Amino acid sequence: MTQVAAIIGGGVIGGGWAARFLLNGWDVRVFDPDPEAERKIGEVLANARRSLPGLYEAPLPAEGRLSFHSEISEAVTGAAWIQESVPEQLAMKQKVYRAIQAHCDPAAVLGSSTSGFKPSELQEAALRPAQIMVCHPFNPVYLLPLIEVVPTEQSDIAIVARAEDMLRQMGMYPLRVRKEIDAHIADRFLEAVWREALWLIKDGIATTEEIDNAIRYGFGIRWAQMGLFETYRVAGGEAGMRHFMAQFGPALKWPWTKLMDVPEFTDDLVDMISDQSDAQSGMHSIRELERIRDNNLVGMMRALKAQDWGAGALLKGQDQHLSAQAGMVRHVADLQAGGLTETLRRAVPLDWTDYNGHMNEARYLQAFGDATDRFMEIVGCDAAYIASGGSYFTAETHIRHIDEVHAGKVIRVETYCAEGVGKKMHLFHKMFEGDRLLATGEHMLIHVSLETRKASAPSAQVAQNLERIATAHRALARPEGLGRSVGRK
Numbered sequence: 001m002t003q004v005a006a007i008i009g010g011g012v013i014g015g016g017w018a019a020r021f022l023l024n025g026w027d028v029r030v031f032d033p034d035p036e037a038e039r040k041i042g043e044v045l046a047n048a049r050r051s052l053p054g055l056y057e058a059p060l061p062a063e064g065r066l067s068f069h070s071e072i073s074e075a076v077t078g079a080a081w082i083q084e085s086v087p088e089q090l091a092m093k094q095k096v097y098r099a100i101q102a103h104c105d106p107a108a109v110l111g112s113s114t115s116g117f118k119p120s121e122l123q124e125a126a127l128r129p130a131q132i133m134v135c136h137p138f139n140p141v142y143l144l145p146l147i148e149v150v151p152t153e154q155s156d157i158a159i160v161a162r163a164e165d166m167l168r169q170m171g172m173y174p175l176r177v178r179k180e181i182d183a184h185i186a187d188r189f190l191e192a193v194w195r196e197a198l199w200l201i202k203d204g205i206a207t208t209e210e211i212d213n214a215i216r217y218g219f220g221i222r223w224a225q226m227g228l229f230e231t232y233r234v235a236g237g238e239a240g241m242r243h244f245m246a247q248f249g250p251a252l253k254w255p256w257t258k259l260m261d262v263p264e265f266t267d268d269l270v271d272m273i274s275d276q277s278d279a280q281s282g283m284h285s286i287r288e289l290e291r292i293r294d295n296n297l298v299g300m301m302r303a304l305k306a307q308d309w310g311a312g313a314l315l316k317g318q319d320q321h322l323s324a325q326a327g328m329v330r331h332v333a334d335l336q337a338g339g340l341t342e343t344l345r346r347a348v349p350l351d352w353t354d355y356n357g358h359m360n361e362a363r364y365l366q367a368f369g370d371a372t373d374r375f376m377e378i379v380g381c382d383a384a385y386i387a388s389g390g391s392y393f394t395a396e397t398h399i400r401h402i403d404e405v406h407a408g409k410v411i412r413v414e415t416y417c418a419e420g421v422g423k424k425m426h427l428f429h430k431m432f433e434g435d436r437l438l439a440t441g442e443h444m445l446i447h448v449s450l451e452t453r454k455a456s457a458p459s460a461q462v463a464q465n466l467e468r469i470a471t472a473h474r475a476l477a478r479p480e481g482l483g484r485s486v487g488r489k
């Protein structure tokens, strides 16, 4: 049965949560008194639809239903997860919990997006304190996986564990904060960096743009993949962390930080920062900036996936979960009789699109290459077989580009095996979006020994599986376009 999430407060963060739940197949009910909430969430959702699905190599589940409610009771009744994302005011949050708990299921997860309040403060004066915990996300919630989960000693640990499990199901990374503290873990860093930045501007040392450049051309990229301690361990050279601390430990006593002081937030300082920020970024609307940010995040996270590292390793694990959930065939024994073989189903990633605003021609080959890899796996040429020394190399390819497709759209590939005899594997892929034919790809592959790098016979099992599929496909209509070459009519 479809699970229901209630989003209480649908601004920047509530909108991001709504998108994360919806695109993972949950129904979402929103309660927000802002008459503009529906429009704003619609815009966040549009950004999420073009960026999140393409992070994965398998399709997300069918999108859930989104509804808006004028009564909090209507939104929360029967919901398995209630996420509070109202403004950062303690009294307001506490009042909202009382309204929620008067109607919600006592076993539901009741998470708060609070950036800084401790869960014990949120629990004060609640009807059922044990149900409330901090689930602190990062903007954009639909792309960034981290959720700081902060319970208290009063918390119902079964609900906390269930919340963490549900977050993992949605491809997120719950980081349990073992001891509550103002601003949790991550926002303590952000606050420290923010304070330093305010001083640098106030003291006329740097502009908003220079500070952003100091981050994005250097340590910001480094932090995204190794964090702080692993980065500094490497910075210690061969002697590692101890050497790093010996060298930079004394700096702790030097005036390298103004962290204990907070610059006064005068009108002058606010004006100076706003003006500099307008000059730096005012040529882009906020929605444009969000799309630029999302393009960059998707590219970086997919690059980390190729390295099986950090947030990318998390994506890789989620790929396997989504692939199994979508029923993608991985073995010849699981093929349905009488049809073509589905070898790829996924959304078009943002970083596959080009200056023409659609999927770049090279990515058609990438998708067909991935489909071929899957076909090889299905006939038994899987990772273990390849590790044992046998594989296929592509000898010839012919692609027809028939129609365009855009980021976030689900494409699928059906594969016809035209020949599977001896060393040869002759495949004809058709790529679709829905029923619309986008491209065909014809590929001749030759089985090789990875030791001699020369053509060789496949194992008896692979040959038999291949022959079985080729025989079944010969009984089907010969695909239009098979055997065509580039030429004028």
Ligand SMILES: NC(=O)C1=CN([C@@H]2O[C@H](COP(=O)(O)OP(=O)(O)OC[C@H]3O[C@@H](n4cnc5c(N)ncnc54)[C@H](O)[C@@H]3O)[C@@H](O)[C@H]2O)C=CC1
Residues within 6 Å of the ligand: 008, 009, 010, 011, 012, 013, 014, 031, 032, 033, 034, 037, 084, 085, 086, 087, 088, 089, 096, 113, 114, 115, 116, 136, 137, 138, 139
């Ligand atoms: N903006 C950010 O970068 C992040 C914010 N957070 C936290 O998320 C929470 C929400 O922040 P934002 O989304 O940035 O604020 P926001 O101002 O964009 O959205 C707040 C929303 O709550 C609605 N609202 C006000 N009173 C309400 C009520 N009684 N019931 C239901 N809805 C109500 C408002 O109409 C508004 O749409 C805060 O606790 C904040 O600390 C967490 C992570 C990052």
Ligand SMILES: C[N+](C)(C)CC(=O)CC(=O)[O-]
Residues within 6 Å of the ligand: 114, 115, 137, 138, 139, 187, 190
């Ligand atoms: C600025 N902030 C404290 C609201 C930031 C966060 O809470 C997390 C984020 O997304 O940066």
